[in-house]
Amino acid sequence: MQTKVENNKAWFLVMPVFLIVAFSAIIPLMTVVNYSVQDIFDPYTRYFVGTEWFKQVILDSRLHDALLRQFIYSFTILIIEVPLGICVALMMPTKGRGASLALILVAIPLLIPWNVVGTIWQIFGRADIGLFGAFMSYIGVEYNYASNPIDAWLTVVLMDVWHWTPLVALLCYSGLRAIPEVYYQAARIDQASRWAVFRYIQLPKLTNVLIIGVLLRFMDSFMIYTEPFVLTGGGPGSSTTFLSQSLVQQAIGQFDLGPAAAFSLVYFLIILLVCWVFYTTIMNMQKDK
Amino acid sequence: MAWMSWTLPTALFFIGIAAILVGMTTWQIISPCVERRGFLPLATTRGDRLFIGLLSSAFIHLAFVALTDVNIAVATVLCAVWMIILMRWG
Numbered sequence: 408m409q410t411k412v413e414n415n416k417a418w419f420l421v422m423p424v425f426l427i428v429a430f431s432a433i434i435p436l437m438t439v440v441n442y443s444v445q446d447i448f449d450p451y452t453r454y455f456v457g458t459e460w461f462k463q464v465i466l467d468s469r470l471h472d473a474l475l476r477q478f479i480y481s482f483t484i485l486i487i488e489v490p491l492g493i494c495v496a497l498m499m500p501t502k503g504r505g506a507s508l509a510l511i512l513v514a515i516p517l518l519i520p521w522n523v524v525g526t527i528w529q530i531f532g533r534a535d536i537g538l539f540g541a542f543m544s545y546i547g548v549e550y551n552y553a554s555n556p557i558d559a560w561l562t563v564v565l566m567d568v569w570h571w572t573p574l575v576a577l578l579c580y581s582g583l584r585a586i587p588e589v590y591y592q593a594a595r596i597d598q599a600s601r602w603a604v605f606r607y608i609q610l611p612k613l614t615n616v617l618i619i620g621v622l623l624r625f626m627d628s629f630m631i632y633t634e635p636f637v638l639t640g641g642g643p644g645s646s647t648t649f650l651s652q653s654l655v656q657q658a659i660g661q662f663d664l665g666p667a668a669a670f671s672l673v674y675f676l677i678i679l680l681v682c683w684v685f686y687t688t689i690m691n692m693q694k695d696k
Numbered sequence: 697m698a699w700m701s702w703t704l705p706t707a708l709f710f711i712g713i714a715a716i717l718v719g720m721t722t723w724q725i726i727s728p729c730v731e732r733r734g735f736l737p738l739a740t741t742r743g744d745r746l747f748i749g750l751l752s753s754a755f756i757h758l759a760f761v762a763l764t765d766v767n768i769a770v771a772t773v774l775c776a777v778w779m780i781i782l783m784r785w786g
Contacts, residue, residue: 465761
């Protein structure tokens with residue numbers, strides 16, 4: 408009888424990645440943990456303060472507000488981008504030059520750097536020189552993202568939808584292309600309606616790519632910084648100040664390294680928790696199949 | 697190492713984490729685990745339970761720091777008990 412021998416030598420192939428991750432993520436994270444329990448004045452003057460910064464950060468109402476805004480923002484863009492991405496994918500041509508052209512057009516926003524996206528929308532939304540702002544003035548809507556919090560939110564959400572719906576659309580498009588033709592043939596034989604084809608063939612087959620899309624978009628939007636920073640600078644007031652911007656204000660603006668480090672760790676734990684929930688859900692859904 | 701601003705508590709914390717990882721790896725090599733279902737609502741491996749335990753311990757510590765004035769060592773002891781329960785029956 409032959410016994411299967413478990414060989415772990417392949418793990419050595421992972422070593423380069425492990426070393427890169429160690430230098431780029433683990434060591435900085437360890438430094439952040441060290442900072443979070445100290446009051447740092449300069450590299451040579453620092454005092455141990457224990458859990459004081461954590462208490463301050465967790466009880467800080469500004470951070471509660473930023474966290475709430477962050478969740479509202481992430482869920483808003485998910486509610487819009489996922490159905491819209493599916494619709495765009497369903498409408499994209501599947502064959503010929505039209506398919507290639509549609510793919511290129513849809514992918515363009517994804518190729519634009521984040522700070523440029525912010526700048527584009529900053530100009531686009533201005534009533535004097537921007538097309539969107541001018542259009543809103545033309546139809547008689549008083550729109551100013553620099554002074555009105557609702558307008559600022561609308562612009563930030565629209566900007567994200569414009570920038571990232573293509574990602575969901577492309578993921579769904581690839582998922583749709585992977586469905587074998589026989590499923591559609593069977594649906595035609597059964598005289599299934601367009602809705603029935605979507606509900607019982609396309610949507611179930613899109614589950615995996617949609618989960619990846621939701622995970623990517625949630626994580627990315629939860630850590631958003633550049634676009635709102637360029638567009639509104641977190642304002643008016645602090646209406647579009649999200650978690651990462653609060654963190655940067657604290658760490659770089661005020662140079663409060665200790666509280667900022669504690670804040671980073673709490674932020675990291677929230678992201679880790681959400682990632683784990685998503686990951687577990689994905690794995691369990693795949694197991695159920 | 698001075699640039700990393702080490703303190704004794706954080707050094708002990710990371711030594712503890714490293715010891716847990718080494719211990720778990722050794723345990724896995726000596727006796728490989730199988731996925732099982734305990735009181736948690738999902739099937740877990742030993743590593744999953746460790747991760748859940750560490751993550752929940754972090755939140756328990758944060759809750760203690762934010763909501764009470766009790767010494768943080770109490771939270772650590774509670775978390776140790778929680779980890780044992782989770783690893784054994786989770």
